[in-house]
Amino acid sequence: MTVRVPSKINLHLSVGDVRDDGFHELVTVFQALSLTDEVTVAATDDPGVEVYGEGEGTVPTGANNLAWRAVQALAAHVGKSGDDPKVRVVLRKGIPVAGGMAGGSADAAATLVGLAALWKLDIGRDELATIAAKLGSDVPFALYGGTALGTGRGERLVPVLTRHTFHWVIAFDQKGLSTPRVYGEIDRLRAEGDPPRIGSHAPVVEALSSGDPRQLALLLGNDLQAAAVSLRPGLRRTLRAGVNAGALSGIVSGSGPTCAFLCSDAQSALEVAAELSGAGVCRTVRVAHGPVPGARVIGGDDAPRPSPPKVHA
Ligand SMILES: C[C@@](CO)(OP(=O)(O)O)[C@H](O)COP(=O)(O)OP(=O)(O)OC[C@H]1O[C@@H](n2ccc(N)nc2=O)[C@H](O)[C@@H]1O
Ligand SMILES: Nc1ncnc2c1ncn2[C@@H]1O[C@H](COP(=O)(O)OP(=O)(O)O)[C@@H](O)[C@H]1O
Numbered sequence: 001m002t003v004r005v006p007s008k009i010n011l012h013l014s015v016g017d018v019r020d021d022g023f024h025e026l027v028t029v030f031q032a033l034s035l036t037d038e039v040t041v042a043a044t045d046d047p048g049v050e051v052y053g054e055g056e057g058t059v060p061t062g063a064n065n066l067a068w069r070a071v072q073a074l075a076a077h078v079g080k081s082g083d084d085p086k087v088r089v090v091l092r093k094g095i096p097v098a099g100g101m102a103g104g105s106a107d108a109a110a111t112l113v114g115l116a117a118l119w120k121l122d123i124g125r126d127e128l129a130t131i132a133a134k135l136g137s138d139v140p141f142a143l144y145g146g147t148a149l150g151t152g153r154g155e156r157l158v159p160v161l162t163r164h165t166f167h168w169v170i171a172f173d174q175k176g177l178s179t180p181r182v183y184g185e186i187d188r189l190r191a192e193g194d195p196p197r198i199g200s201h202a203p204v205v206e207a208l209s210s211g212d213p214r215q216l217a218l219l220l221g222n223d224l225q226a227a228a229v230s231l232r233p234g235l236r237r238t239l240r241a242g243v244n245a246g247a248l249s250g251i252v253s254g255s256g257p258t259c260a261f262l263c264s265d266a267q268s269a270l271e272v273a274a275e276l277s278g279a280g281v282c283r284t285v286r287v288a289h290g291p292v293p294g295a296r297v298i299g300g301d302d303a304p305r306p307s308p309p310k311v312h313a
Helices: 066-077 103-118 125-135 139-144 179-192 202-210 213-217 225-231 235-244 266-278
Strands: 002-018 024-043 048-053 087-093 147-151 156-159 166-172 249-252 259-263 284-290 296-299
Touching (some): 002 103, 002 179, 024 139, 024 202, 048 066, 103 125, 103 139, 103 296, 125 139, 139 147, 139 156, 166 235, 213 259, 235 249, 235 259, 235 266
Parallel strands (some): 048 087
Antiparallel strands (some): 024 284, 166 259
16 A cells, blocks of 8 residues: 655744743644655565655664554554564655655655555544554644645644745755754744744634735744754754745745745746755755645555655655
């Protein structure tokens, strides 16, 4: 069973204070993008995880892989527990690792959807979302996709109306940034001074319903950007280079270090991507559009072997 699953960016990421459980209270607007991973789950006598593409050779393939944690969580939920569920998970990754685009969360969500189909479970997306939330704050969104307002630690979702397909250029950095480290850095910056905080999400939601990328471009905001830039100062140059290349605006995606640039249309995105590639400020440049749907089965037992993730335009 093969599942395609989107990455995400946060069009708006407002980070509140740290809670007693160590998580920060968030108000965020997620958008799912066409930069995807593909996850195949199959019954096997040789259980485990294989990783190809982004992160091949560095992403853990053992019990720490979020996809494997999803296998165990779903097995426990449906009473199939055993030490080692007899499942093989193959990840074909197009989403940058530790990039702030929720690739690990995407793989966990895809594994839940793929296994539910493989095991022919009578289980809805909302029930999967309760399991997903225990695996990580961003996992439920990868199940639903689209554009959504996230609250709590990001796991409580309501859909947001969008009237437009938005076109993005995505700049991958040389190496990833750890999410807890970036949250720690924003706490440190706030303890030392008072970095500006982004305002309400309401104007972003309005811009999404109007569908005007120019209006949306003025409103993109991320409270974690200051922390990501503090840990990775070169991101300032990347953000400038995207705008100089013709993007309407640029933002650090979630906890970074990936940068996302909003463009006026598909043609402009191709031009910005070409120019940014030549600027020497990042490892890889991709174009993507959003919103796209959440994790969905694209191939079953009888289907032809799926092609690798389509990450180029
Ligand atoms: C920042 C965001 C924005 O969407 O995504 P990424 O940029 O990492 O993809 C998320 O909040 C990341 O969500 P996710 O990566 O699922 O985080 P989790 O596994 O739940 O938590 C990892 C760690 O991040 C910190 N964390 C996460 C979520 C939150 N609301 N407050 C936090 O402080 C905590 O230190 C936690 O231990
Ligand atoms: N399936 C997976 N894909 C990517 N990373 C994973 C996976 N499972 C576990 N990890 C670990 O989680 C960390 C964060 O991964 P990722 O979800 O890609 O980043 P982010 O939280 O920035 O969006 C990685 O550094 C990696 O060690």
